[in-house]
Amino acid sequence: MSGLSQRIVDFIAQLQPLYTYQHADGHECALSLSDGSLIMPLDESHAAQEEGWVAVFWQGDSRRRSEVLGTHLASQAVLRYVELRGIGHEQVELGLERIRLAERFRLSTGVSLSLEPVLV
Numbered sequence: 419m420s421g422l423s424q425r426i427v428d429f430i431a432q433l434q435p436l437y438t439y440q441h442a443d444g445h446e447c448a449l450s451l452s453d454g455s456l457i458m459p460l461d462e463s464h465a466a467q468e469e470g471w472v473a474v475f476w477q478g479d480s481r482r483r484s485e486v487l488g489t490h491l492a493s494q495a496v497l498r499y500v501e502l503r504g505i506g507h508e509q510v511e512l513g514l515e516r517i518r519l520a521e522r523f524r525l526s527t528g529v530s531l532s533l534e535p536v537l538v
Contacts, residue, residue: 422468423459425527426488493532
């Protein structure tokens with residue numbers, strides 16, 4: 419799968435050490451190393467326009483599945499990543515890192531994160 423959903427999952431999986439790649443059920447997924455939740459891309463090839471929905475298996479449990487807009491999940495992942503990586507750094511540096519990651523997400527996926535504007 420190479421659609422928007424997969425590109426979003428790939429981006430999230432690169433936010434290490436919070437996430438990593440995990441192969442599951444024939445898909446390249448993102449695995450949360452903090453709570454074990456598995457983020458799987460959804461096939462939106464039948465849709466008129468891909469919106470980037472992903473499936474989340476909470477704590478990896480296939481019975482606890484939610485489908486969410488991938489940009490919302492990626493936005494939360496970026497915020498947590500910057501918070502973790504920013505320990506001991508100035509707020510200006512954290513804002514710049516959020517901007518850098520948001521731009522990288524846009525270039526990787528073609529869509530934007532749902533983040534509040536950062537004043538630096």
